[in-house]
Amino acid sequence: MRLLLIAAMAAVPAPVWADSLIPPAEYAYRQLPDPKLEAKAAALMHTLRCLVCQGQSIADSDAEMAGDMRAMVRRRIEAGESPEQIRAWLIERYGNWVSYAPPVEPVTWPLWAAPILLIGAGLYLARGRFRRKPR
Amino acid sequence: MRRLVLWVPLVVFLIFVATVAIGLYKPSERTIRSQMIGKQIPAFALPEAVPGKPALGSDALTSGEPRLLNVFASWCVPCIAEAPQLMELARRGVPIDAIAIRDRPEDVAKFLGRWGDPYQRIGSDRDSSVQLAMGSSGVPETFVIDGKGVIRYQHIGDIRPEHLPAILRAFEAAQ
Numbered sequence: 345m346r347l348l349l350i351a352a353m354a355a356v357p358a359p360v361w362a363d364s365l366i367p368p369a370e371y372a373y374r375q376l377p378d379p380k381l382e383a384k385a386a387a388l389m390h391t392l393r394c395l396v397c398q399g400q401s402i403a404d405s406d407a408e409m410a411g412d413m414r415a416m417v418r419r420r421i422e423a424g425e426s427p428e429q430i431r432a433w434l435i436e437r438y439g440n441w442v443s444y445a446p447p448v449e450p451v452t453w454p455l456w457a458a459p460i461l462l463i464g465a466g467l468y469l470a471r472g473r474f475r476r477k478p479r
Numbered sequence: 480m481r482r483l484v485l486w487v488p489l490v491v492f493l494i495f496v497a498t499v500a501i502g503l504y505k506p507s508e509r510t511i512r513s514q515m516i517g518k519q520i521p522a523f524a525l526p527e528a529v530p531g532k533p534a535l536g537s538d539a540l541t542s543g544e545p546r547l548l549n550v551f552a553s554w555c556v557p558c559i560a561e562a563p564q565l566m567e568l569a570r571r572g573v574p575i576d577a578i579a580i581r582d583r584p585e586d587v588a589k590f591l592g593r594w595g596d597p598y599q600r601i602g603s604d605r606d607s608s609v610q611l612a613m614g615s616s617g618v619p620e621t622f623v624i625d626g627k628g629v630i631r632y633q634h635i636g637d638i639r640p641e642h643l644p645a646i647l648r649a650f651e652a653a654q
Contacts, residue, residue, distance in 0.1 A: 364554045364581035369606045395511055395616035408581060409617070412607035437614035439514050 363408055371418035372411030378422075385418045388427040391444040392417070392434065401444065510635045513614030513622075520548075520628050521612040525602025528579040529587040535576050535602030541628035545653035547575040547646070548622040549598070550610060553582050553590035555618040561637035562594035568643070569597035573650055576600045580610055580618050621646065625653035 376382040389403035394410040402410040402417070420430050434442045446452045515521075520537050527534040540546060549565060551558040569575055577598045579587050587601065604610055613622065613630075623632035623646070632649035634642060 364552060365583060365586065366581040366605060398509055409607060412581075413611065415606060416608060416611060434611075435514075437514055437612065438511055438616065441509075441511055 368408070368411045369415035371415040373414075376418050376422055381421050382418075384427055385414075385421040388421070388430060389414055389417055392431070393442050393444060395438065395442070511616045512635070513616075513630070513633050515614040515630050516633055518630060520624060520630055521609070523602075523609045523612065525578065525604055525609060527584075528577075528582060528601040528603035529584050529591065532598070533600040535578065535600040537628065539576065539600055540624045541626070543626040544574065545623060545625045545631070545650055547573055547650065548624050549575055549577040550580060550613070550615050550618055550620040550622075551577055552580040552618045553586040555580075557637035558590075558619045559594055561619055561639070562597075564638040564640060564643060565597040566595045568638075568646070571647075573647075574599055576602075578602050578604050578609055580604050580607055623649045623653050 376385060386403065390401050392402045392413065394400045394402045394405040394407055394413070396409050397405045397407045400410070402413045417430055421427070431443055431445070440447060446455060448456055520540055522537045524536040524538075525534055533539075540548065547568065565575060575597050577600070579601055582603060582605075584603075587603075591598075602609070615622075615633075617635070619637055621634040621638060622630055625631050631653045632646070634646060638646065
């Protein structure tokens with residue numbers, strides 16, 4: 345009996361970070377009527393990071409805050425803002441961290457330079473292999 | 480020289496393994512600080528969160544005296560944990576306003592009745608829009624706003640007794 349109770353308790357984990365009782369925002373789970381605008385919004389949402397479920401984009405996350413962020417993105421796209429304007433607005437508040445598209449700036453130069461350097465190093469190492477053998 | 484070069488791939492590989500191992504065994508718990516510290520609070524006007532309590536607009540936060548702005552919700556468990564500390568701050572004469580995130584008036588009223596009410600004004604942010612504009616990434620969070628409405632300090636997570644000195648210092652510094 346006690347085992348059964350423990351099993352039942354394990355099966356129903358107590359929510360530690362509860363959710364609110366408010367229904368999701370209008371555009372959290374509803375697409376914009378205009379497919380062109382929706383495509384624009386969706387592309388942006390896939391490159392914005394969810395703040396409470398780090399590692400997911402707001403397009404992938406079911407967190408309430410991600411829903412509110414999706415609603416905000418769709419509302420602003422509908423109002424005529426460009427995706428990059430919305431990204432800039434969020435970066436101003438949360439830093440580059442919120443965006444999955446890293447900007448080119450001194451801190452991120454290594455990130456952009458690494459592939460070029462690695463390919464260069466690879467070519468340098470491989471060059472001996474391609475040299476025509478002396479007869 | 481040539482013998483040394485032979486070891487380079489192994490060293491690079493070991494650095495890679497160490498980086499992955501550190502990341503696996505000590506996952507980074509990132510708190511995202513607001514980039515709005517030192518900047519003016521965004522303009523907003525929120526409706527009242529609970530009947531009988533004044534609503535909150537950004538003009539109330541530029542009244543000339545520094546204030547605390549607590550971002551909370553009745554459905555947020557750590558918000559209960561920090562309630563006694565907020566009561567203590569209010570008792571010491573620190574003015575506290577609040578933003579209730581995604582909340583219903585009856586739930587806010589119940590929360591205040593049960594855990595205490597240290598707030599002078601509470602605005603209701605039903606779609607987290609003001610929270611996003613503040614650069615806040617969750618509940619609870621507490622901001623120190625100076626008399627001109629400039630955000631001076633951000634505390635992320637529930638306020639525990641050991642956090643009180645830092646918050647009081649930030650409040651004094653905002654005078």
